[in-house]
Amino acid sequence: AQSVAxxxxxxxxxxxxxxTVKCTxxxxxxxxxxxxxxxxxxxxxxxxxxxxxxxxxxxxxxFEAEFNKSQTSFHLKKPSALVSDSALYFCAEDRDDKIIFxxxxxxxxxx
Amino acid sequence: EPEVTQTxxxxxxxxxxxxxxxxxxxxxxxxFYWYRQILGQKVEFLVSFYNNEISEKSEIFDDQFxxxxxxxxxxTLKIRSTKLEDSAMYFCASSEEISYEQYFGPGTxxxxx
Numbered sequence: 378a379q380s381v382a383x384x385x386x387x388x389x390x391x392x393x394x395x396x397t398v399k400c401t402x403x404x405x406x407x408x409x410x411x412x413x414x415x416x417x418x419x420x421x422x423x424x425x426x427x428x429x430x431x432x433x434x435x436x437x438x439x440f441e442a443e444f445n446k447s448q449t450s451f452h453l454k455k456p457s458a459l460v461s462d463s464a465l466y467f468c469a470e471d472r473d474d475k476i477i478f479x480x481x482x483x484x485x486x487x488x
Numbered sequence: 489e490p491e492v493t494q495t496x497x498x499x500x501x502x503x504x505x506x507x508x509x510x511x512x513x514x515x516x517x518x519x520f521y522w523y524r525q526i527l528g529q530k531v532e533f534l535v536s537f538y539n540n541e542i543s544e545k546s547e548i549f550d551d552q553f554x555x556x557x558x559x560x561x562x563x564t565l566k567i568r569s570t571k572l573e574d575s576a577m578y579f580c581a582s583s584e585e586i587s588y589e590q591y592f593g594p595g596t597x598x599x600x601x
Contacts, residue, residue, distance in 0.1 A: 411589065413592070419594055419595075420492075420494075420579055420592045420593050420594040420595045421531065421579060421581075421592040422592070423589045423590070423591060423592075426589050467530070467531065473544065474519075474536060474543065474544065474586050475521065475533040475536055475544060475546075476521075476523070476531075476533060476581075476590055477533065478530050478531040478532075479530065480529075480530045481530055
């Protein structure tokens with residue numbers, strides 16, 4: 378069974394607007410959750426992680442994510458989108474010390 | 489900032505040939521991984537490696553695959569007899585400790601013809 382789900386294949390946001398990329402998880406207990414970003418023709422870059430502690434996690438490039446146990450969600454957010462944020466975003470879970478990735482959401486920031 | 493490097497960036501090979509994909513993990517990292525991403529699909533775990541042995545492998549990682557750390561810096565993935573369906577982007581990753589964030593290399597695009 379898939380452990381993380383990204384319900385949107387693509388998200389379009391106007392530059393300067395807030396953005397949200399959705400992720401839900403299905404594992405029980407205390408999940409280790411991550412967000413990675415993949416720019417065109419580049420490898421995966423780590424953005425942020427949730428292991429324990431504060432539900433709001435701050436990461437690279439102004440991104441943050443909120444761990445919500447009641448909704449089993451870990452949505453990625455940014456208050457003001459930049460055109461350079463356009464990329465493929467993967468939600469992921471550490472399961473038995475390997476990363477299980479969601480299918481990815483392509484984020485388009487429109488100038 | 490230290491980073492994971494991979495060579496070559498693109499490898500073209502004929503079906504049935506052996507290929508070796510090379511990775512140099514971050515120097516103080518102890519855990520190493522290979523993932524692959526078939527075009528248009530999600531990233532899939534292949535294998536993890538620690539203390540000179542495989543920690544875990546997926547069902548994709550069958551007998552045609554092998555990994556090795558031949559010296560103190562390189563981490564290689566060998567595909568013994570490539571098939572068309574092995575065409576993918578292969579990512580190496582490393583982490584300092586178990587369950588720490590994994591840092592990924594830029595990938596090697598393998599094209600099997």
